[in-house]
Ligand code: PEP
């Protein structure tokens with residue numbers, strides 16, 4: 001018997017590769033079918049017991065020349081690839097995904113539309129401190145033509161000894177001042193028990209970065225029909241951000257806006273790192289409006305204009321900025337809030353770009 005030539009052996013290998021490819025593709029199609037069944041049943045995609053059983057069966061059937069460890073390793077790679085396939089299929093089915101809805105969601109804050117058309121500017125103090133303070137900001141922003149004002153009444157502070165906000169009293173101030181100037185309002189709610197009550201006072205409920213994965217709060221936000229402004233978590237991936245939004249939308253509240261507010265990195269030149277790439281990625285992956293909070297992401301007043309322009313150029317549907325009549329005396333975020341003159345300069349700086 002003659003020994004086969006290298007070329008003959010290589011041809012043989014090529015044929016086996018093609019068989020393997022066909023088998024792997026067949027296997028992947030079955031995996032997709034299993035994924036659909038699991039999706040309908042609401043069963044988790046990853047089943048460690050089943051995976052262990054499959055590996056034991058394969059090891060028991062292994063006659064070499066690969067040793068058991070290698071067989072386990074190879075099949076684990078196949079299992080992982082299958083799981084990834086099921087998960088990317090699952091992602092396509094998220095209600096917040098662009099695959100599920102092609103056209104942009106437009107969020108209606110009364111007669112103000114967010115998403116799909118003209119970008120929006122939201123301005124206001126970090127915290128609601130007094131009627132007088134909010135009134136001064138409201139007047140300044142109204143004078144520029146801005147129609148949505150922010151202001152925190154419940155403040156999630158790092159230290160329990162810092163100002164925690166005026167609570168419901170703060171919401172009452174916002175309502176009173178907004179009524180006077182014909183403005184819409186946004187304020188953060190931190191307790192699921194306040195979600196329903198909030199709509200008596202404010203037009204948009206903000207869910208803050210620290211609460212992006214407070215699932216009970218997200219579920220409560222999904223039960224009402226008040227628009228929600230969901231902030232990206234301090235160290236949340238885009239995938240986690242979208243899943244947090246899914247919690248709200250899956251409960252029936254489709255009026256959700258996403259807002260990038262900077263993420264934690266090693267960089268110390270800014271308070272957080274503004275992830276500008278999150279804007280086009282979120283716009284591509286989701287139909288929800290995407291905004292950028294230039295104040296919390298940078299923590300610096302001197303780079304707000306270029307950051308706001310970058311956000312709008314990247315496709316953001318709006319910008320958020322903090323304004324205080326006297327930042328030096330502010331009860332929170334004193335260093336980063338613009339005073340009224342600075343705000344007016346910021347506004348015209350952004351406006352000049354023609355992007356707003
Ligand atoms: C805020 O916008 O008031 C705030 C606390 O921001 P963040 O949740 O993004 O830190």
Ligand code: MN
Nearest residue numbers: 126322332333
């Ligand atoms: Mn703030």
